[in-house]
Amino acid sequence: MSGPQLAILGGIWLSLLYSAAVMPASVWVIQVTVSRTWMAGIASALGLSLGQLPWCLLASVLLFQYPLFWQEMDFHLRAIAVLFLFWMAYRCIKAPEVRLLKTATTANISGLFVMSFWRSLIMPWRFPLWAAFILSVGIHLRGPGWMAACLFSLGAVVGQMLWHLHFIVVAGLFGHRVPEDISLRSLNKLRLLSATVTAGLGFIILAPIAFPPI
Secondary structure (H helix, E strand, O other): OOHHHHHHHHHHHHHHHHHHHOHHHHHHHHHHHHHOOHHHHHHHHHHHHHHHHHHHHHHHHHHOOOHHHHHHHHHHHHHHHHHHHHHHHHHHHHOOOOOOOOOOOOOOHHHHHHHHHHHHHOOOOHHHHHHHHHHHOOHHHOOOOHHHHHHHHHHHHHHHHHHHHHHHHHHHHHOOOOOHHHHHHHHHOHHHHHHHHHHHHHHHHHHHHHOOOO
């Protein structure tokens, strides 16, 4: 498999984990799909995915270059990333419960896309979260270059769309058939999933610090 293909597949794979760690985005897509139509859900998912592109691209362009510098800074980067991911896991656990299955927004399809894009773009802590996810797989130590960073970011958009499409299909098929209290309990379990993913990546990043190679 060629380098460009690996970069795209890496972006898809890592963005699936990233999407699992960002519960509010998944909840928003589900709420829009249940309240409106499948197309409304797809528009909101596309807006959310593209809204993350600048942050992913910025983090990957910075970390996919200057490998010698990042190798020198690896210990400090990992220490900061571990603290950040554990803090994010704590925030996920303490996040407010989802109390409504539907959203009251009346925006049209294009309005939903724009609203979701800006909602995603201004989400706090997204740049350090992307950077921490990239650090977890050690790409910064290899320095594949800016072209790989662009392809990686493209794959990240595709991966996020795949993640959201899964919830769109589930919400479209079962959102009106399953009792609302059961659906809300399921949505609130996404907090545990988000916390598990972020804490798990924190332990992965911690491993080279706790058990340095001999």
